[in-house]
Amino acid sequence: MAAPMSEDSADEPLRHLMRAAQDGDADAYRALLTAVTPRLRGVIRRRRAFLGPQDVEDLVQDVLLSLHAVRHTYDPARPFFPWLLAIVRNRLADAARRYSRQQRRELAVEDLDVTFADLAANYRDEGVGDEELLVQAVRQLPESQRQAIELLKLREMSLKEAAAQTGSSVGALKLATHRAMASLRRALGASSRHED
């Protein structure tokens, strides 16, 4: 079971890991994030007991992203947990605000079988459409883009794994995926227009 977050003994190693992460030490950063994740889950579960596991996980990821974005604001001379807990509080408050906005704006509709005046609004997404077309479109992509799509989208590898396999950087993989998706959208959009 995770120790309470305020314990000095638990804070000290994390403070060092965070200091190393600020200096660019990726191993220390992984160790830090791996160590704080279960604790974050615990804190969020305690404070939002009504949330399901997936919502808790979303909030944990939200906190990790925020931690990453504002990691330069941490002062290693100060304790790590109060800094992290302030971010958690803020993310929880943001999530509560988002939820309350959604509740105010959303309307429960009993009967969804509605035909709208605009034909495009009646379109129902039925997956990828013509699979053969998709396969052809993927084949026509440049090598780097095809590889990125295959590894990240079809084999569902993480960016890091795909980067290790291809020898490309994470940034280059992201860019290749982005371009490939744009090309596929164009190719599949054009073919569906031809059919119309």
Add this chain to the structure above:
Amino acid sequence: MKTEDLIHQLEGELRPVQRLLPPWRRAAIWLACGVMYVAGVATVAWVRRGALGVESDALYLLQQAALALTGVLAALAAFASVIPGTTNRARSALVAPIGLMIAVLLWGTVRDLQQFGTVGIGRETDWPCVVSITFGGLALWGLAGAMLRRGAVLEPRLTAVLAGVAAVSLANVEACVSRVHAFTATVIVWHGATAALVMIGFMALGPWVLRRLREEPQV
């Protein structure tokens, strides 16, 4: 996405970062710029008109001291507000100089009434101070906003308001130093109304500006 995958992704994107200076040092840098601004505008006013509004009167000096202290504490509180988990004592301490300033202004009004038989409302206009407080407040707030964008703007409205109080306080010091005011009520009405309007602007638009200025997260 699984949390483990996100951790891998964040690890892959990790770059060394430059740590933020402590809030007091960043506030000191901003205050130094603010003092230079006040000194610069006062010098221009002195060269153009050959006179300043500086007085040796105790009430005047107390009022300027309270304004300057408000600016210092608000700047400290604003820069501390963008560091998660920082105890913000400066924010609570703001009550003291603001209270002192209100007391001094009321005391000055009573003294005017005793000396001149009127508090002087409507006796003089103060458009130059309206302009200088508005533009000075905007310029100093803009500088603070540019500096604050590197922090974690967790509560944009609070940060915008604190930076606004700091900026408007220094702009008020400049207005009081650069121009002579015959009645304390002129300061209360003209400076007070301008400061209130500018603060409403900071409160309404400041959070949006801070979000726009904020450095994009690297994710």
